[in-house]
């Protein structure tokens with residue numbers, strides 16, 4: 001592939017074998033004993049990627065029972081593609097829904113103002129479907145795969161300290177464990193991040209939003225002709241308006257209707273009253289599209305979540321310790337990419353370690369991982385924050401200009417740019433066409449790492465011969 005941003009060779013990807021995939025690292029694999037902290041979506045995906053790359057992984061998870069809180073989650077194509085490469089397709093297939101499109105709707109009346117076609121466009125262009133799934137099903141698919149690969153998960157194992165020099169962790173029960181590498185996927189309140197930052201806490205950006213999360217019984221919706229139409233075809237629908245939006249889609253193969261209702265709130269979660277959450281949520285969206293408010297009226301219980309964006313860290317590694325997932329790059333959920341970034345992190349880490357030719361290259365491998373991933377995840381934090389602005393204009397000139405700029409995609413006309421970041425061609429290619437392993441390989445190549453110059457020349461020549469044929 002060219003080293004500049006170009007889609008000119010995209011046509012050839014469809015011809016199987018015409019272009020060789022990124023050359024596999026050639027160094028003798030160095031098998032590491034890895035202690036991984038956190039069995040969330042990011043930790044499990046990373047454990048699977050590392051095990052597949054030949055390392056021995058043991059997971060330490062603080063909770064006594066494995067699981068995921070919340071309802072739906074989107075698995076965008078950039079994540080689905082690498083999950084398939086990790087062998088997860090059969091584990092996910094029974095639980096996923098494949099929405100046909102993402103539709104932006106006007107807050108007041110539900111009028112369609114933006115539209116991204118996911119089927120067949122995302123499969124055609126990014127070589128993997130765009131899925132939605134219940135979080136618990138996603139988590140149990142990863143757990144099942146990890147179990148089938150023989151990965152040991154130690155439950156009730158809360159890590160209270162890390163020694164990045166020795167490569168050891170200390171658990172709340174006082175025991176210590178040592179490995180060649182410590183990977184912390186311990187979430188937004190990461191203990192490991194504090195150790196890495198010499199006791200400092202990462203400054204969080206507080207964009208001033210919170211979200212209600214809820215699931216509606218589809219049978220209730222089906223019995224109401226005014227709202228039943230929304231279930232007819234699997235799709236994501238987002239109502240956007242002044243400082244607020246509501247993201248919806250069906251999960252559980254059409255059995256439940258998932259809603260995330262984002263609204264302004266910068267108050268301390270410690271003061272939130274769970275007893276009034278349902279009525280507060282309804283009040284936030286009063287006067288919005290009657291179809292939407294009718295569905296909101298069917299919600300029987302809701303949970304309110306603070307939404308935070310981490311700041312871009314200057315380091316993710318220290319000695320034998322590396323952090324990833326939300327621990328490293330918490331972001332607003334407005335690109336639906338937080339867990340997807342954690343999955344990419346896991347694959348990137350495994351790929352970078354596969355370039356090592358001796359254990360002495362560990363810090364080089366971690367450095368390359370860190371360099372590549374800080375840029376990618378930082379840009380995704382930025383894109384997520386941008387959606388928080390693009391979607392939340394009050395009615396007026398900016399909103400009108402935004403909606404006018406999305407009109408071609410609604411009318412099926414050609415367009416070269418869009419404020420809908422799912423549709424905007426440049427953002428789409430960067431977001432969903434990103435090739436995690438190739439980025440790591442390129443970084444190693446630039447550093448004169450494991451890929452020898454003659455191998456690169458040979459690959460380039462092969463590309464040219466294939467193209468000439």
Ligand SMILES: Cc1cc2nc3c(=O)[nH]c(=O)nc-3n(C[C@H](O)[C@H](O)[C@H](O)COP(=O)(O)OP(=O)(O)OC[C@H]3O[C@@H](n4cnc5c(N)ncnc54)[C@H](O)[C@@H]3O)c2cc1C
Pocket residue numbers: 037038039040041042043060061062063072073074075076157158159160185186187188190191211213260305324325326327333336337338339340341342
């Ligand atoms: C409303 C909302 C909607 C979202 N929608 C999407 C979406 O559509 N698509 C998407 O890709 N992302 C989405 N996200 C983001 C996604 O949920 C997160 O980015 C992702 O779950 C982070 O995974 P993680 O494994 O890094 O962290 P976590 O899920 O937080 O997992 C951390 C794990 O570490 C364990 N742990 C923590 N501390 C310790 C310790 N000291 N010792 C041992 N174990 C420990 C925890 O118990 C937990 O199991 C959304 C987020 C929100 C809030």
